[in-house]
Amino acid sequence: MPTITPTKPIPLRICIAGATGYLGRHLVREAHKRSHQVTALVRAASKARFPDGVTIVQGEATQPETLAPLQAALAGTDVMISALGLTRQKDKLRYKDVDFQANMNLLDLAQAAGVPRFAYVHALVRGKPKSDLLAAKSQFVQALRAAQIESHIFRPGGYFVDMEAVLDMARSGRIWAVGDGSVRLNPIEGADLAQTILDALERGENDLEIGGPEVLSLDEIGALAFAALGQPVRITHLPRGLAVALLALLKPLTPRHIWGPFEFFLAASAQDAIGPAYGAKTLGAHFKALAAKPEAK
Numbered sequence: 001m002p003t004i005t006p007t008k009p010i011p012l013r014i015c016i017a018g019a020t021g022y023l024g025r026h027l028v029r030e031a032h033k034r035s036h037q038v039t040a041l042v043r044a045a046s047k048a049r050f051p052d053g054v055t056i057v058q059g060e061a062t063q064p065e066t067l068a069p070l071q072a073a074l075a076g077t078d079v080m081i082s083a084l085g086l087t088r089q090k091d092k093l094r095y096k097d098v099d100f101q102a103n104m105n106l107l108d109l110a111q112a113a114g115v116p117r118f119a120y121v122h123a124l125v126r127g128k129p130k131s132d133l134l135a136a137k138s139q140f141v142q143a144l145r146a147a148q149i150e151s152h153i154f155r156p157g158g159y160f161v162d163m164e165a166v167l168d169m170a171r172s173g174r175i176w177a178v179g180d181g182s183v184r185l186n187p188i189e190g191a192d193l194a195q196t197i198l199d200a201l202e203r204g205e206n207d208l209e210i211g212g213p214e215v216l217s218l219d220e221i222g223a224l225a226f227a228a229l230g231q232p233v234r235i236t237h238l239p240r241g242l243a244v245a246l247l248a249l250l251k252p253l254t255p256r257h258i259w260g261p262f263e264f265f266l267a268a269s270a271q272d273a274i275g276p277a278y279g280a281k282t283l284g285a286h287f288k289a290l291a292a293k294p295e296a297k
């Protein structure tokens with residue numbers, strides 16, 4: 001496991017886009033805890049629940065004409081961090097509208113305002129992107145790298161929040177897994193990831209793959225979910241070819257929020273996705289906490 005040298009917090013002016021998401025909220029909280037001056041870009045004021053002292057700016061990153069308040073707020077900003085992207089949202093937008101274009105709009109604005117650094121939360125991608133989501137994110141990374149701004153690319157593997165779908169399946173008594181269940185990953189918890197990203201930013205790291213503390217196969221993740229619920233393990237493996245055929249049917253017939261995560265999952269579960277280990281929180285403990293408080297999800 002790589003060691004993170006404890007860094008002396010430098011008070012920075014940080015603007016966080018995607019601040020209302022799973023990772024964004026952890027980033028806002030962690031940056032604020034470290035005494036950085038934080039501005040959070042949100043699109044819905046109702047979701048802007050942050051610690052006192054965080055400046056909230058409203059705007060739609062997909063619609064540049066709504067971003068004048070952000071432009072004004074960016075003066076003097078040291079770094080913009082974007083954790084903005086389509087995951088579970090039901091918007092009728094494509095990945096290239098959000099993961100690529102909305103981030104381009106933010107990058108343009110940051111450059112126009114003279115912000116010297118832009119940090120982007122990408123994903124752990126090995127080889128050519130095999131989903132529309134990863135293709136849009138990779139396209140943005142290329143543009144960011146080519147831009148006249150210091151770039152920081154963070155490449156995390158799976159998040160605990162996405163592993164919760166496995167616990168939900170286990171609650172129904174059976175987990176349906178694609179493939180033989182042997183593909184391995186090391187997911188990371190949101191607060192651990194936010195700490196890793198801010199540590200890396202504070203020490204000026206430009207490109208970092210990030211995994212969690214434990215490497216687990218898909219079957220082991222399923223077994224942890226059943227163990228947390230105190231139920232016997234019931235995992236049914238579906239042949240990958242069947243899942244690929246199902247995706248081909250779903251893609252033209254269902255909205256993006258149905259086929260998109262399925263396509264991303266199929267791509268992500270095709271091969272091991274293991275990043276250098278950071279953080280301390282374990283998935284088993286996370287599942288147990290959720291199983292004890294089912295209403296907390």
Ligand SMILES: NC(=O)c1ccc[n+]([C@@H]2O[C@H](COP(=O)([O-])OP(=O)(O)OC[C@H]3O[C@@H](n4cnc5c(N)ncnc54)[C@H](OP(=O)(O)O)[C@@H]3O)[C@@H](O)[C@H]2O)c1
Nearest residue numbers: 018019020021022023083084085087122123157158159162
């Ligand atoms: N989850 C994973 O396993 C994983 C793994 C690797 C990388 N990533 C990447 O990490 C980033 C953060 O993931 P997350 O799990 O924190 O996602 P999340 O909870 O869905 O948060 C995404 C953020 O993007 C904003 N957003 C989405 N669509 C938007 C739109 N059309 N216009 C403006 N804002 C929009 C959301 O705003 P609202 O709150 O208003 O919807 C939210 O603030 C994403 O880019 C994701 O691709 C995720």
